[in-house]
Amino acid sequence: DSGVTQTPKHLITATGQRVTLRCSPRSGDLSVYWYQQSLDQGLQFLIQYYNGEERAKGNILERFSAQQFPDLHSELNLSSLELGDSALYFCASSAWQGLVTGELFFGEGSRLTVL
Amino acid sequence: QQQVKQSPQSLIVQKGGISIINCAYENTAFDYFPWYQQFPGKGPALLIAIRPDVSEKKEGRFTISFNKSAKQFSLHIMDSQPGDSATYFCAASMNTNAGKSTFGDGTTLTVKP
Numbered sequence: 001d002s003g004v005t006q007t008p009k010h011l012i013t014a015t016g017q018r019v020t021l022r023c024s025p026r027s028g029d030l031s032v033y034w035y036q037q038s039l040d041q042g043l044q045f046l047i048q049y050y051n052g053e054e055r056a057k058g059n060i061l062e063r064f065s066a067q068q069f070p071d072l073h074s075e076l077n078l079s080s081l082e083l084g085d086s087a088l089y090f091c092a093s094s095a096w097q098g099l100v101t102g103e104l105f106f107g108e109g110s111r112l113t114v115l
Numbered sequence: 116q117q118q119v120k121q122s123p124q125s126l127i128v129q130k131g132g133i134s135i136i137n138c139a140y141e142n143t144a145f146d147y148f149p150w151y152q153q154f155p156g157k158g159p160a161l162l163i164a165i166r167p168d169v170s171e172k173k174e175g176r177f178t179i180s181f182n183k184s185a186k187q188f189s190l191h192i193m194d195s196q197p198g199d200s201a202t203y204f205c206a207a208s209m210n211t212n213a214g215k216s217t218f219g220d221g222t223t224l225t226v227k228p
Contacts (some may be wrong), residue, residue: 002158033214043159043204043218056215090158094214103149106158106213 006107018079025093038087093099121219134192138205139151155187
């Protein structure tokens with residue numbers, strides 16, 4: 001158990017809809033990262049928050065947004081969903097913004113299916 | 116542009132054999148190279164990692180070999196066991212934000228008993 005909790009584990013929705021994925025990082029971790037894992041593209045970095053502030057952006061679509069709340073949990077909002085958004089969405093946390101080990105602790109993911 | 120290329124895509128090894136997975140990177144600013152292990156239905160978990168100031172790191176049956184000049188690194192699993200069957204990802208990141216990693220596409224390892 002990594003200590004990172006993601007909900008929901010599975011989500012099925014229709015094109016055009018909006019969903020919110022939730023992540024609770026390991027106790028004490030200030031950094032939260034969101035990754036997308038699809039069959040044909042592996043793990044892709046989407047966005048990072050550190051202590052409530054956005055710190056790095058990757059290949060995140062404009063239809064997607066995220067935030068980190070004062071209690072350090074994070075939410076990833078996906079809107080105007082398309083079939084191609086179907087994927088596993090992982091949240092990871094780490095103790096530091098980037099130094100020391102850089103080890104990421106991943107949750108078990110939220111599997112999104114867009115029909 | 117894919118910055119970390121991983122091969123092979125899949126690998127089948129007999130129990131007791133050596134599994135070798137290779138990765139190549141392009142960005143010379145990368146200075147942290149972890150390997151993650153992922154079992155079905157689970158998130159990736161850090162297996163072993165190396166920084167470019169050493170050419171090899173060993174932890175139990177798992178060894179990373181690193182060639183800075185060739186911009187390549189590899190994972191060797193000695194005495195492979197059926198329990199090692201999983202997907203392995205190499206990754207690379209910069210010390211300025213080591214958590215923002217660029218991942219390879221993964222290698223599915225099957226160890227046959």
